[in-house]
Amino acid sequence: MAPATVVPRQARERAERLRQEITRHDYAYYVLNAPTVPDAEYDRLYAELQELESRYSSLVTPDSPTQRVSGTPSSGFAEVVHAVPMLSIRTETDTSDAGAVSFDARIRRDLGLGPDAAPVEYCVELKFDGLAISLRYEDGVLVQGATRGNGTVGEDVTANVRTIRAIPLRLSGSAPPLLEVRGEALMYRRDFERLNERQTAAGEKLFANPRNAAAGSLRQLDPSITARRPLHFYAYGIGAVRGWRIPATQLELLEALAALGMPVEEHRAAVRGAAGLTDFHRRIGALRGELPFEIDGVVYKVNRIDLQDRLGFVTREPRWAVAHKYPAQEMVTTLLDIEVQVGRTGALTPVARLAPVFVGGTTVSNATLHNEDLIHEKDIRVGDAVIVRRAGDVIPEIVGVVPERRPANTRPYHLPTRCPVCGSAVFRDEGEKVARCTGGLFCPAQRKQALLHFAGRRALDIEGLGDKLVDQLVDTGLIRSPADLFKLGLTSLAGLERMAEKSASNVLSAIDNARRTTLERFIFALGIRHVGESTARDLARHFGSLDRLMDASEADLLEVPDVGPVVAASIARFFAEPHNREVIEQLRAAGVAWAEVGGHDPRRAGPLQGKTVVLTGTLPSLTRDEASEMIRAAGGRTSSSVSRKTDLVLA
Numbered sequence: 001m002a003p004a005t006v007v008p009r010q011a012r013e014r015a016e017r018l019r020q021e022i023t024r025h026d027y028a029y030y031v032l033n034a035p036t037v038p039d040a041e042y043d044r045l046y047a048e049l050q051e052l053e054s055r056y057s058s059l060v061t062p063d064s065p066t067q068r069v070s071g072t073p074s075s076g077f078a079e080v081v082h083a084v085p086m087l088s089i090r091t092e093t094d095t096s097d098a099g100a101v102s103f104d105a106r107i108r109r110d111l112g113l114g115p116d117a118a119p120v121e122y123c124v125e126l127k128f129d130g131l132a133i134s135l136r137y138e139d140g141v142l143v144q145g146a147t148r149g150n151g152t153v154g155e156d157v158t159a160n161v162r163t164i165r166a167i168p169l170r171l172s173g174s175a176p177p178l179l180e181v182r183g184e185a186l187m188y189r190r191d192f193e194r195l196n197e198r199q200t201a202a203g204e205k206l207f208a209n210p211r212n213a214a215a216g217s218l219r220q221l222d223p224s225i226t227a228r229r230p231l232h233f234y235a236y237g238i239g240a241v242r243g244w245r246i247p248a249t250q251l252e253l254l255e256a257l258a259a260l261g262m263p264v265e266e267h268r269a270a271v272r273g274a275a276g277l278t279d280f281h282r283r284i285g286a287l288r289g290e291l292p293f294e295i296d297g298v299v300y301k302v303n304r305i306d307l308q309d310r311l312g313f314v315t316r317e318p319r320w321a322v323a324h325k326y327p328a329q330e331m332v333t334t335l336l337d338i339e340v341q342v343g344r345t346g347a348l349t350p351v352a353r354l355a356p357v358f359v360g361g362t363t364v365s366n367a368t369l370h371n372e373d374l375i376h377e378k379d380i381r382v383g384d385a386v387i388v389r390r391a392g393d394v395i396p397e398i399v400g401v402v403p404e405r406r407p408a409n410t411r412p413y414h415l416p417t418r419c420p421v422c423g424s425a426v427f428r429d430e431g432e433k434v435a436r437c438t439g440g441l442f443c444p445a446q447r448k449q450a451l452l453h454f455a456g457r458r459a460l461d462i463e464g465l466g467d468k469l470v471d472q473l474v475d476t477g478l479i480r481s482p483a484d485l486f487k488l489g490l491t492s493l494a495g496l497e498r499m500a501e502k503s504a505s506n507v508l509s510a511i512d513n514a515r516r517t518t519l520e521r522f523i524f525a526l527g528i529r530h531v532g533e534s535t536a537r538d539l540a541r542h543f544g545s546l547d548r549l550m551d552a553s554e555a556d557l558l559e560v561p562d563v564g565p566v567v568a569a570s571i572a573r574f575f576a577e578p579h580n581r582e583v584i585e586q587l588r589a590a591g592v593a594w595a596e597v598g599g600h601d602p603r604r605a606g607p608l609q610g611k612t613v614v615l616t617g618t619l620p621s622l623t624r625d626e627a628s629e630m631i632r633a634a635g636g637r638t639s640s641s642v643s644r645k646t647d648l649v650l651a
Ligand code: IVH
Pocket: 087, 088, 089, 090, 125, 126, 127, 128, 129, 130, 131, 132, 133, 148, 183, 184, 236, 237, 299, 318, 321
């Protein structure tokens, strides 16, 4: 490294220009949320500055953007005595309008305003759900960052605070000799989710919410860890100042801080009287879920600073401010049990049964647990004290447990190996999060879905057997499995609501027609997972008979073109389930039958019967899928390449 004295003028000037440019981009990106350059360009400028600084160490200034992460992990945080104590705000927990109305009434009384006096003006802000910090700028340069601590003494987190890109290392404009800026450090929800994904991948513990993540990140002894945690900052006030004219109102104070380059949140306003407060509270309440970060309320401050001074403090809380809350979105309660629901597609979803708790404005006693992996990641156990979250109208979920409150003798949770509804085996494909019941045709939970699929146009094609009729048939208990369809009589069918005798007999004849089908349609109708129409066709052609298919091993199945291990395993599992074999036997006993493969398909008879057609290029009025479907409807087959078997080429 060259000694400081020989730094060429050019290098010095270039470094200065780079510092200014990078600082400008940081401000645009982190404070204004309006990036000015592509990431790659930013990275290039940053690398160039780093290179210059490592060549000439005297070029490194404390406010250089490269110095956001510097120094070594400390063994603990030093104490910082706040020159001006960091106060807290009184919290109004009545989340209705009354919370705002009573604050306004109190202010009017304390200011000695009669009923005829003009409405009081308030500055209204968001109540950020992060942690308070104080930033000390001397001659415009950030020299110290501190946590609130007990309000009088906090912790010196300067090295960590410097890694927060939204916080300027140097104030812009004409900065006073001393200015302490106070505000909230927080983590955006989306960054919090990503952080937790990274924590999962690294096998590290998960954070319960963005606030904990922000606090945990800021109180890291190693600033290089903080630097990897995407924290944000919003200024809302000041502490000690020297040589600065304090604006006349809180709103102007916020504008002045913004002019110095501090990030100030945009939902700030001046409003008048109780009506202005309740309006703001409601308006923000409605868009709370769309904010990129969490808030737990709004803050009302008497706007005029001279009136603030007149109102003064009670103990550690100013009389001129109040936080007006929203219903809590997170609460702790006891996990009484984990039950498993089986969906229409056989997916098993664990559901938490909770001791009822008031959260997000309603009483919650169930919450989704999504899947087994998630339960293991968060190590959620029956009996645990769990954190329940309900934000807006979304389904309540369990965000984590309170480990200190875990009772003795809890055990890790495992999904049942048998379907809680039908007793069939449960399986889970490798790499899949969702476990499923294999009792497709048999499982009552899947009954409606299985029947609709079975009767579908591309399966047994039973006209008139749609959603509504299936609902009625299953709900009245007339039908338990597809085989029961063929036992239906006119009286029972016509007895259903809104079912005239004529349409009942139409449905019956459609069911009767469905007895004569093809093997490929029958295989497709079974609803085996991963077996679509074309796989069903391949299986029918390959095995030629249902019995041979049912007896095929996974190895046999793998011989079929386009059947891979996942599909083969799924088919083998389906036929291994005795419940499914039972239903198939019942269907055969009911007279469902098909001509041997390659034989005549009554539904497929048409001008292209037995012909193989190859489609190439684009067609003027049809998609290729539509054209293929028309060819198949006319009895033909489509193939992707021309061979000896090709009868027609459509170009
Ligand atoms: S002003 C004079 N404004 O709420 C009052 N505080 O109990 C000083 N907070 O931990 C605070 N949003 O971090 C103020 N817009 C806001 C705020 C806010 C969140 C936090 C603050 C403190 C707590 C006050």
